[in-house]
Every structure is written in structure tokens, then in C-alpha cells.
Amino acid sequence: MNAQSAADPSAVNRFLKSVVAWSALFLVIVLLAGLVDPRYLDPQHKQFLFLLGFIGMWRYSNAFMHYCRGMYFLYWKYPRMRKQADKLGDQALPSEIYMVVTSFRIPSHTTYRVYRSVFEEAARVGVPVTVIVSIVERSDEVLIKDILRRHIPDGAQVKLVIVRARGTGKRDGLAHAFRALSRQMPADDAVVGVVDGDTKLLPGCVANAVKFFKLLPTVGGITTNEFCEVEGSELIRQWHALRFAQRHVNMCSMAVSKRVLTMTGRLSFFRSKILIDPLFISDVEADHLDHWRLGRFQFLTGDDKSSWFSLMRAGWDTFYAPDSNTLTVEHPPEKNFFKATRQLMFRWYGNSLRQNIRTTKLLGYERLGLFTSYVLYDQRVSMWTCLLGLTVSLVASIIYGAQYIIIYFLWVAISRTIMTLAYAFSGHSINPMYPLVLYYNQVAGSAMKVYALFNMNKQSWTRQKTTLDSGSGRFDAVLNQVSSKIMLFSSLCIFFGAVSVLIHLTQRAY
CATH class of the missing domain: 3.90.550.10 (Spore Coat Polysaccharide Biosynthesis Protein SpsA; Chain A)
Structure with missing residues (x-):
């Protein structure tokens, strides 16, 4: 702090609150690390860790690529x-x-x-x-x-x-x-x-x-x-x-x-x-x-x-x-907070998915370029991969013990803290609440994306409280609702089937 801010009581209070909050964040990371049994990082578990790590490496490499391009x-x-x-x-x-x-x-x-x-x-x-x-x-x-x-x-x-x-x-x-x-x-x-x-x-x-x-x-x-x-x-x-x-x-x-x-x-x-x-x-x-x-x-x-x-x-x-x-x-x-963010994320992600599907279909990589096409297709995949790590870790912790969920949340805390610190170079301020908010965005946001993907026609303005009139008959509206629920349920079944495959591969690692 400079001399002017030090003389301002509100600035001093904000600084002290920030120090306490950052200290609490790092303390949580230390406590989670202390709860991890070193045996669960033994090479005999390498197949399970590799499968999750491979998906994580792919997702974080995308984030790292965007960050490097952005800083460049x-x-x-x-x-x-x-x-x-x-x-x-x-x-x-x-x-x-x-x-x-x-x-x-x-x-x-x-x-x-x-x-x-x-x-x-x-x-x-x-x-x-x-x-x-x-x-x-x-x-x-x-x-x-x-x-x-x-x-x-x-x-x-x-x-x-x-x-x-x-x-x-x-x-x-x-x-x-x-x-x-x-x-x-x-x-x-x-x-x-x-x-x-x-x-x-x-x-x-x-x-x-x-x-x-x-x-x-x-x-x-x-x-x-x-x-x-x-x-x-x-x-x-x-x-x-x-x-x-x-x-x-x-x-x-x-x-x-x-x-x-x-x-x-x-x-x-x-x-x-x-x-x-x-x-x-x-x-x-x-x-x-x-x-x-x-x-x-x-x-x-x-x-x-x-x-x-x-x-x-x-x-x-x-x-x-x-x-x-x-x-x-x-x-x-x-x-x-949860109602507000759910409404906003549903509107934002629904808009993105609607344009995503139309853009990739009508324009193609010749107009968009290879990198932009990859980013658009990746948006459809990322909603599932963000949910995969949490789901697999929860199931593994139920079957094999709570250590897996502790390791998972330790990784979440470390990785999101690193991402938060990286945003300091973007010109936007950072806050010790960001790691928690980052994780909430990824999990809750992915859930809203999955729901929006199968309910493309559902839209509303958060300020005007107006909704889209489908303009169709009663039978068409009911058919659309039923088919949306069936498609969503089928996709979730496929997702949990993929989770079961990962758990089966984990069993073979023992």
C-alpha cells in the first residue's frame, strides 16, 4: 500500500481482509494436502490417475493455449x-x-x-x-x-x-x-x-x-x-x-x-x-x-x-x-446467488450453443479457420469433461474410499488458485474467492450447458421477463418437451456409462 491508501481506513480494512482471505485459501490447500494418504499416489494407481490426468491435461492445455495467445x-x-x-x-x-x-x-x-x-x-x-x-x-x-x-x-x-x-x-x-x-x-x-x-x-x-x-x-x-x-x-x-x-x-x-x-x-x-x-x-x-x-x-x-x-x-x-x-x-x-447465476448462465450458454450449431453447420472451417472451428466444436465437448472428473471421483470415493475425493478437491484448489493468479496479468483484479467461483462456474455452468443443449427453444430475458412464444400447436409443444426430456435422459445415461467404463478400468488397476 502507498502512503495515501494507508491513511484511508477503508483501504486498510480492504487490505487486511484480502490478506486474511488469501491466507485462508492457502491454509485450505495445506489442510487438504495433509489429509492425502501418500499410498494413493503410489504407482499401482497410475492407470486411474492417468485416465483422469489425460482428460485433465487436454482441458488445461486448452486453457493454457488460450492464455498464452491472450498474453501474446x-x-x-x-x-x-x-x-x-x-x-x-x-x-x-x-x-x-x-x-x-x-x-x-x-x-x-x-x-x-x-x-x-x-x-x-x-x-x-x-x-x-x-x-x-x-x-x-x-x-x-x-x-x-x-x-x-x-x-x-x-x-x-x-x-x-x-x-x-x-x-x-x-x-x-x-x-x-x-x-x-x-x-x-x-x-x-x-x-x-x-x-x-x-x-x-x-x-x-x-x-x-x-x-x-x-x-x-x-x-x-x-x-x-x-x-x-x-x-x-x-x-x-x-x-x-x-x-x-x-x-x-x-x-x-x-x-x-x-x-x-x-x-x-x-x-x-x-x-x-x-x-x-x-x-x-x-x-x-x-x-x-x-x-x-x-x-x-x-x-x-x-x-x-x-x-x-x-x-x-x-x-x-x-x-x-x-x-x-x-x-x-x-x-x-x-x-x-444461485437463482441469479442459473438464470444468467442459461441465457448466455443457450445463446452460445444456438449460434455454435448454426455457425459450424453453415460456415464451416473454410470461413472460420481451423483454430476457430476447433474452439467452437470444443465448446460442445467441454460441458461433459468438466463434469467427468467430479463424477468419477465421487463414485471412486464411494467404492474405494474418501481419499479419491480429497485428492480431487486438492487438485481443484491448487489448479484454480494457479489460474486465479494468472489472471492478475490480464489487467483485471483478482480475488481469493475466484478459485471457488471458478469451480462453481465450471460445474454449474456445465450442467446448465447440458440442459440448454437439449432445450434450445427455451429462452427468456432476465430484465424484461418475456419468453419466446413457440407459435406451434399444443401437440407440437408437448412433443418438443417430451423429446427434449428423452434426449437429455439418454445423453446422461451415455455419460454415466462412460463413467462406469472408467471405474471398470480402475478395478483392473488393482
């Missing part, structure tokens, strides 16, 4: 690209910028902070900026106009356009805003930022991102780095913070190949000619999936995945600007 991009490739963009100076800026902001049922104090940051960043960037706001309530319009009047000088080149949406979902709101954008007749080199109504723009985030469109002519969309401010318990705050740290590393990794897998709705930038394309607007407004069992159904959520797919299908690359920073004001859908 963050500390080597991107700084050199940033220098090239900065050398262009103001010439790298587009002639005009548009900011599309969507808001629906967001608390007024959050709306005030978000729109003030948007207007101030628009005035700061140095080129004409038009802010297109897609809202539902009249009260939001009054508040937004008041924010513009109070905080933006009269001479600033900032124009406000209000679009009233129907409140039928974010996709409709975006489509209305994109059509309003097309009526503005943007210049050929214009860039459009799409901002969520709960995302505060940090100084310099617009200029830091839009300059790369001049430097990278094949890039059609650029997404940004996110930090979070969560209105909830300490546990859910750390859960969100860890998610953004993991996202940052994965984004950097995929940016090496210019194949960032999502154009986040928090803040992403696009070339204007892409957003006014009727096909792109249709993709965002009425995206759908033709499923072999569930038929055709529309995507209610996941507009960020739809925009990414539309870019990739049109032949554009995608990129990530790690120094274009935003602060997301998160409002958990439930006060209960």
Missing part, C-alpha cells in the same frame, strides 16, 4: 498495432460517428450515469457524433434530453435522435434504431457504436476502438473490454468480475486470428454500411434456427451472437480493442 496479443501484438493506429493521428478517425443506445426498464440512476458518459465521450472524440436512442418509456426521453442539456456544451458536435420502440424486446429496439440510422444517410467511412443502456463509457473508449477500422480494412466489427459494477452481494460481485476477466483473456486469444466470437451488446463498433444493410437488420431483428427436432424458432436473446454471425457470413473479420474500456452496471435478476 495483449503485451506484444496489440501494442504494436496501437502504435501504428496512433501514428495516423486524427486521420484514423472516421468523418462521423453514430452511437446507438438501447434502454428498457433500467433504473434512473443507472440511466443518468450511462447517458452522461455517452454524451461526454461523444463531445470528447473530436468528430461529429449522432446519438440514436431507442427507448420505450416517455420518462426516459425526458431524462435523456435533460442530461444532454446539462452536461454538453452548446458548441459540441453532438446530435440526439429519439426512437420510440414497442417494448417487445431488445432485438426490435435495435432494428428500429438501425433503420433510423439509415435515414441519417451516414458517410461511407462512418462508424457506429452500439451501446447497452446499462453500460458506462470510460474516457477514450470510442477513439481507442474506431481508429482500427482505418488500420484493418477487413474488419467489420470491433468489440471492447468490460469491467463491472454489481448491485448485489459480495459473492455475485466477484462472480461477475471473474467472468469479465475470463472474457478478456478469451477475447484477446481470439483476436489473434481476427475471429472474436461475439460482438457484445455492451459496446461494439461497426462500419455503418454494415448496420444499414437490410440483411444485417433482419439478422438482428428476426434471427432464427432450423433445428432438426424442434423445427424453426426465433432467437429471443443473443443479438450479439447474431450480429457476429452476420459479419462472418458476409466475409468480415472481427477484432477486440482491450484498451477500449466500459463499466457495466449489473443488476442481478434475483437476490439469491
Whole structure:
């Protein structure tokens, strides 16, 4: 701590709590290590350990590969690209910028902070900026106009356009805003930022991102780095913070190949000619999936995945600007940690799986590239492998003794602590709660992925509390529900059959 922080009692308390928490974490690891009987690490058990270790090596090698690619991009490739963009100076800026902001049922104090940051960043960037706001309530319009009047000088080149949406979902709101954008007749080199109504723009985030469109002519969309401010318990705050740290590393990794897998709705930038394309607007407004069992159904959520797919299908690359920073004001859908995270994970992972299946089927490795194709296919496998270690260890501990589950949790504690410490180099803060949260994410997240895989048509917004109307008859709806349960049950049977094979091989090791 420096002298200033040492004089601040709250900073001293935070430091002491951190020291105690990290000490408790390492104490748990030491205690678990002390409970392990050395005989269970004897070579006679090598077959069992090898089988689990082989799967673990494969999973951790994937994580290590992403981490190394991410650090290479963050500390080597991107700084050199940033220098090239900065050398262009103001010439790298587009002639005009548009900011599309969507808001629906967001608390007024959050709306005030978000729109003030948007207007101030628009005035700061140095080129004409038009802010297109897609809202539902009249009260939001009054508040937004008041924010513009109070905080933006009269001479600033900032124009406000209000679009009233129907409140039928974010996709409709975006489509209305994109059509309003097309009526503005943007210049050929214009860039459009799409901002969520709960995302505060940090100084310099617009200029830091839009300059790369001049430097990278094949890039059609650029997404940004996110930090979070969560209105909830300490546990859910750390859960969100860890998610953004993991996202940052994965984004950097995929940016090496210019194949960032999502154009986040928090803040992403696009070339204007892409957003006014009727096909792109249709993709965002009425995206759908033709499923072999569930038929055709529309995507209610996941507009960020739809925009990414539309870019990739049109032949554009995608990129990530790690120094274009935003602060997301998160409002958990439930006060209960487990209910809130379950709802959020089901929405996020369902969106990913729906786009995963459609993307690999329609685009293929010729368009995606070998590495991106591998990452997408690996997403379908990882949900099972994350559950395999826990399940096998539990069964082995029941059959052979509790030492196996102790060894398993010792490995979990050590490996997740190492992963937590590695995130310190990403630029995001770390917390001693991360190892526990990491493991919870992997186990609970895998369970939610498995459930979402067989219930692709189930979707809902956590804020709007709206669900997808299947539009089918009673018989079709019942058939879909029954077939989803049968498919899920069959897959779980196959999974536990694989666990039985591993246990049988373990018996042969004795």
C-alpha cells in the first residue's frame, strides 16, 4: 500500500481482509494436502490417475493455449498495432460517428450515469457524433434530453435522435434504431457504436476502438473490454468480475486470428454500411434456427451472437480493442446467488450453443479457420469433461474410499488458485474467492450447458421477463418437451456409462 491508501481506513480494512482471505485459501490447500494418504499416489494407481490426468491435461492445455495467445496479443501484438493506429493521428478517425443506445426498464440512476458518459465521450472524440436512442418509456426521453442539456456544451458536435420502440424486446429496439440510422444517410467511412443502456463509457473508449477500422480494412466489427459494477452481494460481485476477466483473456486469444466470437451488446463498433444493410437488420431483428427436432424458432436473446454471425457470413473479420474500456452496471435478476447465476448462465450458454450449431453447420472451417472451428466444436465437448472428473471421483470415493475425493478437491484448489493468479496479468483484479467461483462456474455452468443443449427453444430475458412464444400447436409443444426430456435422459445415461467404463478400468488397476 502507498502512503495515501494507508491513511484511508477503508483501504486498510480492504487490505487486511484480502490478506486474511488469501491466507485462508492457502491454509485450505495445506489442510487438504495433509489429509492425502501418500499410498494413493503410489504407482499401482497410475492407470486411474492417468485416465483422469489425460482428460485433465487436454482441458488445461486448452486453457493454457488460450492464455498464452491472450498474453501474446495483449503485451506484444496489440501494442504494436496501437502504435501504428496512433501514428495516423486524427486521420484514423472516421468523418462521423453514430452511437446507438438501447434502454428498457433500467433504473434512473443507472440511466443518468450511462447517458452522461455517452454524451461526454461523444463531445470528447473530436468528430461529429449522432446519438440514436431507442427507448420505450416517455420518462426516459425526458431524462435523456435533460442530461444532454446539462452536461454538453452548446458548441459540441453532438446530435440526439429519439426512437420510440414497442417494448417487445431488445432485438426490435435495435432494428428500429438501425433503420433510423439509415435515414441519417451516414458517410461511407462512418462508424457506429452500439451501446447497452446499462453500460458506462470510460474516457477514450470510442477513439481507442474506431481508429482500427482505418488500420484493418477487413474488419467489420470491433468489440471492447468490460469491467463491472454489481448491485448485489459480495459473492455475485466477484462472480461477475471473474467472468469479465475470463472474457478478456478469451477475447484477446481470439483476436489473434481476427475471429472474436461475439460482438457484445455492451459496446461494439461497426462500419455503418454494415448496420444499414437490410440483411444485417433482419439478422438482428428476426434471427432464427432450423433445428432438426424442434423445427424453426426465433432467437429471443443473443443479438450479439447474431450480429457476429452476420459479419462472418458476409466475409468480415472481427477484432477486440482491450484498451477500449466500459463499466457495466449489473443488476442481478434475483437476490439469491444461485437463482441469479442459473438464470444468467442459461441465457448466455443457450445463446452460445444456438449460434455454435448454426455457425459450424453453415460456415464451416473454410470461413472460420481451423483454430476457430476447433474452439467452437470444443465448446460442445467441454460441458461433459468438466463434469467427468467430479463424477468419477465421487463414485471412486464411494467404492474405494474418501481419499479419491480429497485428492480431487486438492487438485481443484491448487489448479484454480494457479489460474486465479494468472489472471492478475490480464489487467483485471483478482480475488481469493475466484478459485471457488471458478469451480462453481465450471460445474454449474456445465450442467446448465447440458440442459440448454437439449432445450434450445427455451429462452427468456432476465430484465424484461418475456419468453419466446413457440407459435406451434399444443401437440407440437408437448412433443418438443417430451423429446427434449428423452434426449437429455439418454445423453446422461451415455455419460454415466462412460463413467462406469472408467471405474471398470480402475478395478483392473488393482
